[in-house]
Amino acid sequence: MNVSGYLNIFLALVFSPFLFGVINRTKAFFAGRHGQPIFQLYFDLGKLLRKGAVYSRTTTWIFRGGPIIGLAALLMATAIVPGGKNGAVIAFSGDVILFIYLLGLVRFFAVLAALDTGSSFEGMGASREVQFALFAEPAIFLALAVLARRTGQISLSGIYADLTFETWQIAAPVLALVAGTILIVFLAENARIPVDDPNTHLELTMIHEVMVLDHGGVDLGIILYASALKFWLLGSLFIGLVVPLRTGNAGLDAVVFLAGMTVLGIIVGAVESVMARVRLLKVPNLLLVALLLSVLALIFGMR
Amino acid sequence: MFLILAALALLLLSGLGALGLSAFSRKAACLAVAGIVLACLLGAVPVLRFFLNGQEVSFSLALHIPYAAFSVALDGLTAFFLLPILVLSALAAIYGLEYMESWVDKKSVGVSWFFFNLLIASMIVVVIARNAVLFLLAWEVMSVASYFLVTFEDERKEVQKAGMIYLAAMQMGTAFLLALFISLGQTSGSMNFDHFRDVSGHLASVIFVLAVIGFGVKAGFVPFHVWLPEAHPAAPSHVSALMSGVMIKMGIYGLMRILIFLGPPPVWWGGLLIAIGIVSGILGILFALAQQDLKRLLAYSSVENIGIIALGLGVGLLGMSAGIPIIAVLGWTGALWHVLNHACFKGLLFLGAGAVVHETGTREIDRLGGLLKKMPWTGGCFLTAAAAICGLPPLNGFIGEFLIYFAAFNGVAQESRVFLFSLGVMASLAMIGVLAVACFTKVFGTVFLGEPRTEYGLKAQEIKGLMLAPLLILAAGCAAIGVLSPLLVPIFSRVLPEVTGLSADIVQENLRRATGPMVFISASGAGIVLLGGMIAFFRRNLLKGRKVERSLTWDCGYAAPSPRMQYTASSFAQPLTGFFGALIRTRRQIVRPQGIFPKEASLATRTPDIFEQRFYRPVFERIYHAVLKLRFFQHGRLQFYILYILIALLALLIWKLK
Known part of the structure; x- marks a missing residue:
């Protein structure tokens, strides 16, 4: 039995909301505030799950089903994505493709649930959501393909297990470019600054937040938990690459990975504290940069 | 093979029956659809038998037409393409029965069903044909039958236009196919598919390019796709479903079949x-x-x-x-x-x-x-x-x-x-x-x-x-x-x-x-x-016994939203x-909006379509003007047309005798 794989799932399920606490505390530190409790998202989730619900008369089962399908797809994805050096429960050649398309499934239903309300704000958010994926998805595919060429593996667990200090010694420029691509895509897909501001107050300028304006109570809880999971999963693709340390012991590897994820939370918090959000019209340019970085990586990796 | 031929016969007979009954639209439609469903069931038997135990079958009948032979066969590629043809044809026909109901009293639905049956039959022949002449014949019948299906509502101007674009595109595609099969036939000395083997060298590349263009027109490769966005909206929906679902795949089938012949x-x-x-x-x-x-x-x-x-x-x-x-x-x-x-x-x-x-x-x-x-x-x-x-x-x-x-x-x-x-x-x-x-x-x-x-x-x-x-x-x-x-x-x-x-x-x-x-x-x-x-x-258990209300969509606090405020596509x-x-x-x-109180x-x-606007339209306009001078040929007198045919045949004969 693949114990370390189940350990991964456990870590993702339990600790993913924790990272949002880390981000908020980091931001509070930069702003000189005390900040929310580090477990705030857990409290929020607990509270939301105790609430009733209000549904718009316009909505249909798509609106209620969207968050459920999204969470189910992301839960499935936790079984595919390796946590650092610990392989995933399900690993097969080409699981990369399934993972990215599961994210597509999440996006499809999130967009439909937003359009189901008939609100023009949510329509705008949904429209931006599908637009920004246009460069993010090819970029991450190319980035992972470069890693696949470097390691000679075509499953996520295989690729990430083979990324060690030696790989970095041989191909640091390629891996650095890939890391850059994954970081930008990670920030964009999770609606963080510089692509989207999770704390914004104006519906007109939001992306992810505006798509879930009408969701409340239990549904909102499901959505928040799902976005924490998505943050965790895409984040582990980044941390698995930039923390090549492999101890050989599943428990120790898990601790290293967890520490890495916490640092990722701090990095995201720091990014959000020191820079502003890019104008919406400029976001595609940023994502094009990610795509170009991956193309550069593949040119370097041709040899 | 017998079952497929029986299915073909059934399709043609029920189609002809529908044509004959076109005065009684409803009966004609029922007859045609019954024929299609039965034919598809019949045809599915050999296909399934092939996939279960790999039984290839063939049938050949010499026709006394030069180069032509009624030779048909069922192999892997044929059986594979027969699957969607048979299934989707039957389903589209069943759907069409109700869908065409609203035209029953206005138009002669029987004629349309005749062409529908003909289209299905010709697609089946295209995939089973093993002789180039038979293939091209079926290919043309397929294009013409679908042309009449597309122009079902021919009283509408845009439908007429769509039909013309479609027909022109198909004919041009077939011209390339004609060149393709003639060059294949010349190298192998026969028009039967089993003589086309391992063509190589420059000729193979020429044939490949001809196939990509000729079949690409049917399949809808850019830039040969211009007929698709015209023909599909014009056609009744069950026809669009069949055309888009399987007919354009005949282009893919053709390309794959040609690739078998090439080295x-x-x-x-x-x-x-x-x-x-x-x-x-x-x-x-x-x-x-x-x-x-x-x-x-x-x-x-x-x-x-x-x-x-x-x-x-x-x-x-x-x-x-x-x-x-x-x-x-x-x-x-x-x-x-x-x-x-x-x-x-x-x-x-x-x-x-x-x-x-x-x-x-x-x-x-x-x-x-x-x-x-x-x-x-x-x-x-x-x-x-x-x-x-x-x-x-x-x-x-x-x-x-x-x-x-x-x-x-x-x-x-x-x-x-x-x-x-x-x-x-x-x-x-x-x-x-x-x-x-x-x-x-x-x-x-x-x-x-x-x-x-x-x-x-x-x-x-x-x-x-x-x-x-x-x-x-x-x-x-x-x-x-x-x-x-x-x-x-x-x-x-x-x-x-x-x-x-x-x-x-x-x-x-x-x-x-x-x-x-x-x-x-x-x-x-x-x-x-x-x-x-x-x-x-x-979620359901959590919400049980809690207050679940229904209200308005949140619109920044605006309480009287109208449907027109929704985001558009x-x-x-x-x-x-x-x-x-x-x-x-x-x-x-x-x-x-202008002025202080804009109205x-x-x-x-x-x-x-940019390809239509920027490429085909200017090119065709130029061709049109260039050939205007030849207009005196087209005077509308039948006896002269027959004379042209006679002259052409004579010229061919002399060329052959030389």
Whole structure:
């Protein structure tokens, strides 16, 4: 039995909301505030799950089903994505493709649930959501393909297990470019600054937040938990690459990975504290940069 | 073989019967549909027998026409393409029975059914024909029959125009096919397919290019796709479903059949098909995104899907020329799988669109809205097809795209040429996938979700019985081909040895490497359903006994929203169509609000096809002016026309006697 794989799932399920606490505390530190409790998202989730619900008369089962399908797809994805050096429960050649398309499934239903309300704000958010994926998805595919060429593996667990200090010694420029691509895509897909501001107050300028304006109570809880999971999963693709340390012991590897994820939370918090959000019209340019970085990586990796 | 010939006879007889009964429209329709369903059942028997025990059959009858012979056969490729033809024809016919009901008293429906039967019969002959003359004959009948189906509502100006564009495109495609088969026939000295073997050298490349153009017109490769967005909206919906679902695949069939005749492919063949695939895929879906007419949008999306098939085929050829069996096998399987998928979901989408048009009376996406509440079953089926065409797991579209991606991933570790092609395939497939999500969330979100935007959808009702059943069957098909994918792999092991030229063992071995991942994908699909069920159950239990209210959509505190305030499909797509504005050239007509108390303001956008506008139209206008001088030939006197024919025949005779 693949114990370390189940350990991964456990870590993702339990600790993913924790990272949002880390981000908020980091931001509070930069702003000189005390900040929310580090477990705030857990409290929020607990509270939301105790609430009733209000549904718009316009909505249909798509609106209620969207968050459920999204969470189910992301839960499935936790079984595919390796946590650092610990392989995933399900690993097969080409699981990369399934993972990215599961994210597509999440996006499809999130967009439909937003359009189901008939609100023009949510329509705008949904429209931006599908637009920004246009460069993010090819970029991450190319980035992972470069890693696949470097390691000679075509499953996520295989690729990430083979990324060690030696790989970095041989191909640091390629891996650095890939890391850059994954970081930008990670920030964009999770609606963080510089692509989207999770704390914004104006519906007109939001992306992810505006798509879930009408969701409340239990549904909102499901959505928040799902976005924490998505943050965790895409984040582990980044941390698995930039923390090549492999101890050989599943428990120790898990601790290293967890520490890495916490640092990722701090990095995201720091990014959000020191820079502003890019104008919406400029976001595609940023994502094009990610795509170009991956193309550069593949040119370097041709040899 | 006997059963297939019996099916053909049944199709023709019931078609003729419908023609004879055209005074009694309803009876004619029933007769034709009964004939089609029975013929498809009959025809399915040998196909299934082939896939179960690999029994190839053939039949030949010498005709006393030079070069022609009625020789037909059923092998892997034929059986594979017969599958979608038989299934979708039967379903489209059943759907059409109710769909055509509203024209029964206005037009002679019997004639249309005659051509429908003829179209199905000709498609069957196209795939079973083993003689070039027979093939071309069936090919022409197919084009002409579908022309009369497209121009069913010939009293409308735009339908006439669409029909002419369609017919012209088809004839030009056939001209290339004629050249192709003549050069094949000259080298092998016979017009029978079994004499066409291992053509190589420059001639092979010439034949390949002729096939790409000639069959590409039918398939809808960019830039030969211009007839699709005209013909599909003009045709009745069950006809569009059949044309888009299977008829354009005859182009793919033809290309694959020709590839069997040719020797091992050079690298640039695969490269050319990959390039065509990338261009067709991305431009097709971009134009689809910019359309406001539901069926026109679906037609462009067919161009995109043909692009995906070309990508798979290109990857397969690349694998063959590079000598990497796994890439060849996966690429070909991906292409063939997508042929099956596209028949399933595009057929369903056109039938669903037909239901929407039937109930609301408009094809304008921006006039519709909120149909899911009124048509829950149609909406559910349409959603399934939309998710499948976006390639979302665990539905069938994902498996086809997965195989092509998987082939590309296998090329990643290879020499740099294969590596670059693989990355190109991967990046463009990813882009096509994202744009497809944008396009189909736009369609479903605007047509089925929200509130009705105008009075068009207000009286819509769910379609009934015989019209709904084909939709449900096709939706179940989309799910089954996806979830049960490992079980379908043996089908491909019967088709691939012939087309790839690899031995059955190598094909089996490489297919097995795809079966493993497919089992995992199916398991993940089941996992998602199970997890979703658990979450839904959990949510329902939590909400039990709590207050669940119904209210207005939140609009920044505005309490009297009207349906007209909803986001439109055009606005939804604008960021993307704007970004690619240089490519797709959307035209805008703006009347800006003026004065202190502005009264009127309007904005209209339209995205015509750039290839039609910028290339075909100017070229054809020039040709038209050039040949005006030859007009004295066309004076309308019959006796002179007969004289022309006589002179031509005499000239041929003299040339032959010389």
